Amino acid sequence: MKPANQASFPVRDYDLAASLASGQAFRWRQVGEVWEGIIAGCWVRLRQAGELIEAETAVPQADWLWLRNFLQLDVDLAAVTATFPDDEPMRASVAACRGLRLLRQEPWECLVSFICSSTKQIVQIQQIIALLCERFGEPITAGDKGECGFAFPSAARLAACTEADLRSCKMGFRAPYVRAAAEAVVSGELDLTKLHGFSTPAARAALMGLHGVGRKIADCVLLFAYGKQDAFPVDVWVRRALTELYFPRRRPSAKRLEHFANTHFGPNAGYAQQYLFHYVRTLRPKE
DNA sequence: CACCAGGGTACCT
DNA sequence: AGGTACCATGGT
Numbered sequence: 001m002k003p004a005n006q007a008s009f010p011v012r013d014y015d016l017a018a019s020l021a022s023g024q025a026f027r028w029r030q031v032g033e034v035w036e037g038i039i040a041g042c043w044v045r046l047r048q049a050g051e052l053i054e055a056e057t058a059v060p061q062a063d064w065l066w067l068r069n070f071l072q073l074d075v076d077l078a079a080v081t082a083t084f085p086d087d088e089p090m091r092a093s094v095a096a097c098r099g100l101r102l103l104r105q106e107p108w109e110c111l112v113s114f115i116c117s118s119t120k121q122i123v124q125i126q127q128i129i130a131l132l133c134e135r136f137g138e139p140i141t142a143g144d145k146g147e148c149g150f151a152f153p154s155a156a157r158l159a160a161c162t163e164a165d166l167r168s169c170k171m172g173f174r175a176p177y178v179r180a181a182a183e184a185v186v187s188g189e190l191d192l193t194k195l196h197g198f199s200t201p202a203a204r205a206a207l208m209g210l211h212g213v214g215r216k217i218a219d220c221v222l223l224f225a226y227g228k229q230d231a232f233p234v235d236v237w238v239r240r241a242l243t244e245l246y247f248p249r250r251r252p253s254a255k256r257l258e259h260f261a262n263t264h265f266g267p268n269a270g271y272a273q274q275y276l277f278h279y280v281r282t283l284r285p286k287e
Numbered sequence: 288c289a290c291c292a293g294g295g296t297a298c299c300t
Numbered sequence: 301a302g303g304t305a306c307c308a309t310g311g312t
Binding site: 216233 | 291292293294295296
């Protein structure tokens with residue numbers, strides 16, 4: 001394929017806006033009808049027109065596999081949702097979030113993002129990540145007029161930061177967690193590439209070895225960066241969804257709820273989780 | 288100005 | 301094992 005800075009991709013059952021804004025990735029900005037973001041240090045502008053996604057980059061591309069992979073264009077969504085449990089809450093969630101997709105992010109960026117996510121609202125997480133990139137990321141060409149953007153900072157760069165450097169990005173008590181994670185990756189103590197070949201429980205255990213990474217954050221990384229679709233992150237919203245939709249009048253114990261979450265949703269439980277998350281959030285528009 | 292946010296940890300019964 | 305204060309910071 002000849003290098004070009006534009007491409008278009010036919011899609012079915014794809015809601016680009018919902019997928020980019022559903023709290024799984026934090027570097028996408030809506031500008032009118034288009035979405036601008038940076039994937040693996042490459043600036044890209046996306047626009048959905050019906051059953052077509054159009055892409056434009058600042059730098060000509062020899063191929064677009066990186067974007068197809070990020071957007072998971074080859075996933076048959078109907079085949080995924082067909083594995084969801086056939087109950088009223090799932091039917092309502094799928095109906096309300098048609099075309100919602102899981103993206104496939106870079107592990108390091110995803111890990112840092114979710115370490116920074118604890119007890120933060122999505123807008124604040126976006127702000128922290130933006131600051132982190134502006135201060136410590138490599139400058140890149142962005143936009144169609146040669147504007148400047150920033151790649152997500154490497155582990156080596158963040159390992160070289162002081163805790164105060166990181167705190168200046170407003171991440172608060174999470175700063176030492178990010179620093180320690182960066183050092184673990186740089187030293188080779190944690191090999192993020194190897195996790196692709198691990199079972200979900202083994203990869204989860206490896207991630208949870210990091211300070212500040214518990215079950216929830218580990219499962220977010222497993223789901224959003226490694227595509228391990230049996231990972232099922234339970235945050236306050238999903239807990240709320242499970243409690244209100246499946247246990248409307250008795251308050252389930254934490255143990256009961258955990259067991260339910262781990263057994264009820266099938267092989268694509270993580271995908272189902274994203275539908276529940278987005279569904280309950282759209283029910284309460286507190287933005 | 289309280290209250291809460293895509294939690295985790297340490298410390299307490 | 302199961303609950304709870306605390307962590308830092310900003311939005312609503």
